[in-house]
Amino acid sequence: xxxxxxxxxxxxxxxxxxxxxxxxxxxxxxxxxxxxxxxxxxxxxxxxxxxxxxxxxxxxxxxxxxxxxxxxxxxxxxxxxxxxxxxxxxxxxxxxxxxxxxxxxxxxxxxxxxxxxxxxxxxxxxxxxxxxxxxxxxxxxxxxxxxxxxxxxxxxxxxxxxxxxxxxxxxxxxxxxxxxxxxxxxxxxxxxxxxxxxxxxxxxxxxxxxxxxxxxxxxxxxxxxxxxxxxxxxxxxxxxxxxxxxxxxxxxxxxxxxxxxxxxxxxxxxxxxxxxxxxxxxxxxxxxxxxxxxxxxxxxxxxxxxxxxxxxxxxxxxxxxxxxxxxxxxxxxxxxxxxxxxxxxxxxxxxxxxxxxxxxxxxxxxxxxxxxxxxxxxxxxxxxxxxxxxxxxxxxxxxxxxxxxxxxxxxxxxxxxxxxxxxxxxxxxxxxxxxxxxxxxxxxxxxxxxxxxxxxx
Amino acid sequence: xxxxxxxxxxxxxxxxxxxxxxxxxxxxxxxxxxxxxxxxxxxxxxxxxxxxxxxxxxxxxxxxxxxxxxxxxxxxxxxxxxxxxxxxxxxxxxxxxxxxxxxxxxxxxxxxxxxxxxxxxxxxxxxxxxxxxxxxxxxxxxxxxxxxxxxxxxxxxxxxxxxxxxxxxxxxxxxxxxxxxxxxxxxxxxxxxxxxxxxxxxxxxxxxxxxxxxxxxxxxxxxxxxxxxxxxxxxxxxxxxxxxxxxxxxxxxxxxxxxxxxxxxxxxxxxxxxxxxxxxxxxxxxxxxxxxxxxxxxxxxxxxxxxxxxxxxxxxxxxxxxxxxxxxxxxxxxxxxxxxxxxxxxxxxxxxxxxxxxxxxxxxxxxxxxxxxxxxxxxxxxxxxxxxxxxxxxxxxxxxxxxxxxxxxxxxxxxxxxxxxxxxxxxxxxxxxxxxxxxxxxxxxxxxxxxxxxxxx
Numbered sequence: 052x053x054x055x056x057x058x059x060x061x062x063x064x065x066x067x068x069x070x071x072x073x074x075x076x077x078x079x080x081x082x083x084x085x086x087x088x089x090x091x092x093x094x095x096x097x098x099x100x101x102x103x104x105x106x107x108x109x110x111x112x113x114x115x116x117x118x119x120x121x122x123x124x125x126x127x128x129x130x131x132x133x134x135x136x137x138x139x140x141x142x143x144x145x146x147x148x149x150x151x152x153x154x155x156x157x158x159x160x161x162x163x164x165x166x167x168x169x170x171x172x173x174x175x176x177x178x179x180x181x182x183x184x185x186x187x188x189x190x191x192x193x194x195x196x197x198x199x200x201x202x203x204x205x206x207x208x209x210x211x212x213x214x215x216x217x218x219x220x221x222x223x224x225x226x227x228x229x230x231x232x233x234x235x236x237x238x239x240x241x242x243x244x245x246x247x248x249x250x251x252x253x254x255x256x257x258x259x260x261x262x263x264x265x266x267x268x269x270x271x272x273x274x275x276x277x278x279x280x281x282x283x284x285x286x287x288x289x290x291x292x293x294x295x296x297x298x299x300x301x302x303x304x305x306x307x308x309x310x311x312x313x314x315x316x317x318x319x320x321x322x323x324x325x326x327x328x329x330x331x332x333x334x335x336x337x338x339x340x341x342x343x344x345x346x347x348x349x350x351x352x353x354x355x356x357x358x359x360x361x362x363x364x365x366x367x368x369x370x371x372x373x374x375x376x377x378x379x380x381x382x383x384x385x386x387x388x389x390x391x392x393x394x395x396x397x398x399x400x401x402x403x404x405x406x407x408x409x410x411x412x413x414x415x416x417x418x419x420x421x422x423x424x425x426x427x428x429x430x431x432x433x434x435x436x437x438x439x440x441x442x443x444x445x446x447x448x449x450x451x452x453x454x455x456x457x458x459x460x461x462x463x464x465x466x467x468x469x470x471x472x473x474x475x476x477x478x479x480x481x482x483x484x485x486x487x488x489x490x491x492x493x494x495x496x497x498x499x500x501x502x503x504x505x506x507x508x
Numbered sequence: 509x510x511x512x513x514x515x516x517x518x519x520x521x522x523x524x525x526x527x528x529x530x531x532x533x534x535x536x537x538x539x540x541x542x543x544x545x546x547x548x549x550x551x552x553x554x555x556x557x558x559x560x561x562x563x564x565x566x567x568x569x570x571x572x573x574x575x576x577x578x579x580x581x582x583x584x585x586x587x588x589x590x591x592x593x594x595x596x597x598x599x600x601x602x603x604x605x606x607x608x609x610x611x612x613x614x615x616x617x618x619x620x621x622x623x624x625x626x627x628x629x630x631x632x633x634x635x636x637x638x639x640x641x642x643x644x645x646x647x648x649x650x651x652x653x654x655x656x657x658x659x660x661x662x663x664x665x666x667x668x669x670x671x672x673x674x675x676x677x678x679x680x681x682x683x684x685x686x687x688x689x690x691x692x693x694x695x696x697x698x699x700x701x702x703x704x705x706x707x708x709x710x711x712x713x714x715x716x717x718x719x720x721x722x723x724x725x726x727x728x729x730x731x732x733x734x735x736x737x738x739x740x741x742x743x744x745x746x747x748x749x750x751x752x753x754x755x756x757x758x759x760x761x762x763x764x765x766x767x768x769x770x771x772x773x774x775x776x777x778x779x780x781x782x783x784x785x786x787x788x789x790x791x792x793x794x795x796x797x798x799x800x801x802x803x804x805x806x807x808x809x810x811x812x813x814x815x816x817x818x819x820x821x822x823x824x825x826x827x828x829x830x831x832x833x834x835x836x837x838x839x840x841x842x843x844x845x846x847x848x849x850x851x852x853x854x855x856x857x858x859x860x861x862x863x864x865x866x867x868x869x870x871x872x873x874x875x876x877x878x879x880x881x882x883x884x885x886x887x888x889x890x891x892x893x894x895x896x897x898x899x900x901x902x903x904x905x906x907x908x909x910x911x912x913x914x915x916x917x918x919x920x921x922x923x924x925x926x927x928x929x930x931x932x933x934x935x936x937x938x939x940x941x942x943x944x945x946x947x948x949x950x951x952x953x954x955x956x957x958x959x960x961x962x963x964x965x
Contacts, residue, residue: 176878178770219719232719233690253876253941262689275534286772313635315656315743317811320894354774356814417711421633451712484710 068157069136077136078116083165084128090160091117100143100153100161105402105411108151114141121166123239123247123278130276131245133160138309140243142272144213147206149413152218152271162276164213165497170194171279179236179253181281184213200284203228207398216277219269221321223351223394226312226448230284231268238267239279253281266374288353291319293387294363294380296348296370301325302432304346305424307373308447311350312420316365317358320351321448322394325431328401328442328455331392335400339389343377348447349394350380397444401455404440408458414473417451418485426483430476437472439465450485521713525614526593534593541585547617548574557600557610557618562859562868565608571598578623579702580696580735587733588702589926590617597700599729601641601670604663606870609675609728619733622669627651628736636693636710638738641670657741660685664855665895673734676726680777680808680851683769683905685742688725695724696736710738745810748776750844751820751837753805753827757784757890758900760883761803764830766811768807769877773822774815777808778905779851782888785858785899785912786850792857795840795849806851807837854901858912861897867917871930874908875942883940884909887933894929897920907942 068109069077081090089095092115099115115138120126133140139159146153155161167183170191174180175198182191189208192201204215205222214220216238221230228234238250250263267274298304301323308321324332325348330344348365352359359382367378381387401411418426433453434441445452454476458469477487526534528663530634538547548554549572558570572595577583590597596616603610612618624640627648631637632655638947639648646665649658661672662679671677673695678687679823685691695707707720755761758780765778780803781789787801805825809816816839824835838844858868884900891898891911902909915926 174876174878176766176770177876179876229686229690232722233686252938252943260726262722262726265689265719268722269717269719286770288772309633313633313743315745352858355815355818357818358812361812361814383549419631419634419636421631481709486709 062302066157067137068159069138073136074115074138074158077132077138080132080471081118081129084132085118085120085125088436089119089121089125091119092386097161100141100146100163101155103146103148103151103153105147106149106151108154110151110154110156112154112156114155114156114160117143117161117314119163119166119338123241126162126241126276126278127245127247129160129162130241130243140272140276142184142213142217142276144185144215144217145209145211147209147211148214148218149415150218152214164211164278173198175200177253178284178286179281180284181279183210183279184211184216184277186212188212188215195284196287198284199287201287202234202282203285204231205232206232207262208395212282216280217271218270219445221449221451222323224448225446226321227317227319227353232265234283235264235268236281236283238264238281239483240267240275240277242275247278248275288319290356290359290382290388291357291378291384292352292353292363292382293390294350294352294378295342295390295393296350296367296378297343297376298346298348298370299374300402300428301346302424302428303373303375304348305427305447306371307375308348309420309424310373311366312448313353314365314369315356316362316369317364317367318350318448319353320349320446322349323347323427323443323445323447323452324349324394324397325443327434327440328397328444329393331400331442332396335396335403340393342393345376347393349391351391352380354420363486397442398455401442401457406460407456408461409457412454412456412458412469413474414454414456414476414487415451416453416477416480416485416487417449418480420450421483422483423447423450423452426476426485429479430454433472433475437468439469523614524594525616526595531595531615533573534589534595537589537624537629538575538586540584541589542575542577545638546576546578546582548576551705554618557603557620558612560603560605560608560610562604563606563608565606566609567608567611567613569611569613569615571612572615574600574618576620576623576762580698581884583619583698583733584702584704586617586619587700589699591701597733599641599670599674599733600664601674602644602668603671604666605671605675606872607675609671624735630655632657635741635743636711636738638736638740639669640736641668641673641734642825643669644670645669648926650726652741653731653744655741656744658744659691659739660742661688661691665852669737669739670734673725673737674728677902678906678908680779680903682903683778684774684776684810689722691740692721692725693738693740695721695734695738697724697732697734704735705732707750711846725859745776745815747811747839748841748844749809749816749820749837749839750847751807751809751823751835752799752847752850753807753824753835754833755805755827755832756801757790757885758803758832759881759885760830760832761805761906761931762884764827764832765805765916766877766881767826767830768823769905771822773819773826774811775807775819775823775905776810777806777903779806780804780884780900780904780909781806781851781854782900784891784897785901786941787860788857788899789850789853792853792860795853796846797850799850802833806848809837809850825922851901854899855912858899858914862897862914865916865918866914869911869913869915869926871911871933873910873911873934873937873942873944875937875940877907879940879942880904880909883933883936883942886936887911890929890932894925896926 097113143153145165150242155344164184171181203224206220326344329342440457554570598618600618600620621641625642628638660681783801786799897914
């Protein structure tokens with residue numbers, strides 16, 4: 052039908068994307084330029100890039116091709132060809148998102164950065180490092196540890212820096228070190244038309260020009276494809292300690308966390324887990340120890356030995372004042388890992404208990420600090436009333452908390468019940484001047500299990 | 509000449525602004541809507557809003573009117589009328605900028621927020637506060653001090669929150685608490701057409717949506733007029749101490765600052781001043797004490813009493829290792845103020861020594877941490893060779909430093925010499941992957957002396 056105008060191009064305000072024949076022309080063009088292996092259209096590959104068992108949201112469309120660039124230059128070539136043919140581009144690194152950040156609602160090309168996984172330059176004296184998108188934060192820290200420096204943003208273990216930029220990722224250390232917003236020095240970005248820009252230069256602080264770095268962080272790939280990231284590094288603290296404190300109620304646990312923050316004790320992290328979540332960790336058996344199945348706070352302390360000791364005593368006193376029970380702490384690295392692992396294993400543990408046909412709905416809301424105990428208490432009560440397997444946990448120091456609900460999406464009544472519960476929770480957060488990043492879910496399709504960790508949690 | 513198209517409207521890619529008659533129509537319209545006093549066109553008022561003796565940059569044009577809104581709604585009305593008539597809008601709060609942030613290169617209306625100077629809501633338990641643009645950071649801290657909370661960003665004493673948002677202002681506490689970028693929760697902004705938006709909701713952390721808050725911070729009013737600002741607050745530290753350390757050379761002082769940062773000692777602030785700058789402070793006589801006229805570091809420590817003690821000892825040891833001389837410290841609030849005042853008085857002191865006809869050229873560059881000792885050493889040498897009254901100081905913990913050069917702009921030879929020196933310094937910073945925010949100057953006109961402090965320094 053040479054010369055005919057495809058129907059899709061006649062639409063008015065709707066975006067108009069490539070036709071099937073244009074798509075295949077673009078794929079051929081990209082294979083010519085980048086080599087046969089640079090583009091995959093195999094079913095299994097498309098599915099792996101458009102669906103995740105782990106995500107709360109999955110949509111019905113998949114990408115039509117997956118590109119595997121090896122350099123910024125190749126990403127630019129991909130963008131040029133795709134923009135010429137009006138083909139959407141979706142960046143993909145760890146694929147660990149709970150929120151379908153890698154979804155391809157209009158088909159399009161998923162750009163998988165797996166070959167761009169290098170630490171490009173570590174500058175110890177400047178306390179920064181430049182990496183490619185598919186560097187994981189854990190391998191990064193392992194690779195640079197001899198410098199005495201580390202990158203503090205610590206989401207799920209499999210998350211990669213590229214996706215962490217795209218989702219403006221926090222982590223348990225955010226109370227002390229901030230989120231990605233506070234820890235990216237500059238970005239190299241390929242824009243939709245293939246133009247390569249650098250968002251700013253390399254001093255740790257700069258007020259010159261618009262804050263483009265901040266604009267790309269959290270933009271989920273919608274403004275461009277990030278191909279190089281310079282990150283701020285910090286000195287590994289002299290001493291670290293972890294404490295686990297139990298409480299008679301979720302409210303008293305949340306109230307303790309608030310009073311610690313409000314008193315200005317410079318804790319490195321504080322996380323909350325409810326009784327159900329602790330039970331899940333016990334059942335999964337991923338940690339060495341058996342935990343008391345009650346509302347629990349996990350604290351991390353860091354600094355000089357005397358500061359750490361002092362802060363532990365202050366936090367212990369505040370916990371007691373709220374009726375707190377056990378207060379275990381340790382400065383031994385192995386024991387710390389064992390204590391903190393209960394928090395880190397939380398999502399994994401939930402998944403391990405999933406039966407065939409189960410779905411997990413994860414929610415993510417944040418409220419002003421003073422409202423956290425309220426929203427956690429009410430939401431926890433509603434979760435219990437659901438009669439389903441549902442747990443709550445959160446980065447309580449930032450006013451952020453998550454619910455995970457296991458349910459059967461093919462049972463319309465159960466699905467509706469869960470949906471109503473989640474919507475009430477989101478409405479409640481919004482009434483409290485809060486925000487949410489997940490507020491709906493769509494039916495899940497059975498898929499492959501590839502990445503089990505979230506870049507948001 | 510009814511119906512004639514003004515020449516300015518025939519231009520192609522150049523912006524086309526209101527004609528004189530349109531301007532006066534707009535002013536009448538605004539007076540009708542907001543009251544007679546809401547708009548001033550008096551010469552003295554125009555000059556006070558378009559020229560500053562203090563700024564390194566002053567241009568030849570002035571605003572054509574000054575608007576004095578009392579609410580977001582009035583700002584929106586001003587924007588609507590001005591956008592209808594193609595009149596530029598320039599926000600004005602403290603007017604303390606060194607870099608002509610309030611300049612009106614195309615005439616236009618300066619919007620002075622002096623009547624929007626209220627602390628609207630302090631939420632102690634959420635650790636945030638909502639203020640109007642013309643609230644000064646010092647009066648704010650004074651007003652909220654009974655809550656045990658404070659706002660940490662501390663530029664020159666007269667700076668106001670509105671301008672601090674516009675310039676993405678740092679301050680001496682940036683090493684510990686970050687700059688404005690890290691400390692604004694949300695903004696209410698009036699866009700060019702009068703639309704009122706809120707950049708985000710009120711949790712301390714959120715990854716939902718584009719980071720519009722970050723985009724407006726540092727945009728210098730070019731994207732909209734900020735009318736309400738919600739700021740993060742912090743708990744006032746239990747103990748604060750200030751130390752002053754002297755050094756045999758500017759390089760050894762800078763190297764000590766770097767080694768303190770690199771060792772991870774959590775100092776609250778570190779500032780550098782050269783021998784000339786210390787001499788200026790002595791000459792101005794603004795502080796109680798006479799300072800040794802040698803390169804000097806000012807440190808601030810905060811935290812628990814034992815942590816502060818420990819950090820002071822660690823910093824003292826690092827200073828000695830670089831050949832440091834005296835190391836005075838004090839935890840007494842009055843003595844602290846006296847010690848820190850030398851740094852805070854630096855710019856004021858320089859101005860106090862200005863003779864009739866003198867101009868001050870201030871520069872602002874930042875480089876990666878490892879290059880700071882290099883750039884300070886070379887730049888200091890060049891400043892000395894100028895044979896003029898010139899000093900260096902900086903927020904050394906962020907790789908940021910400033911030069912101030914006193915010269916006579918009406919002497920073409922002297923002017924050229926200073927310009928060359930500044931350009932070399934800027935080129936050097938850029939070669940080191942650094943940035944600058946001031947790289948040029950224009951002849952200064954004699955003007956009124958209104959605000960003596962910068963919102964950047």
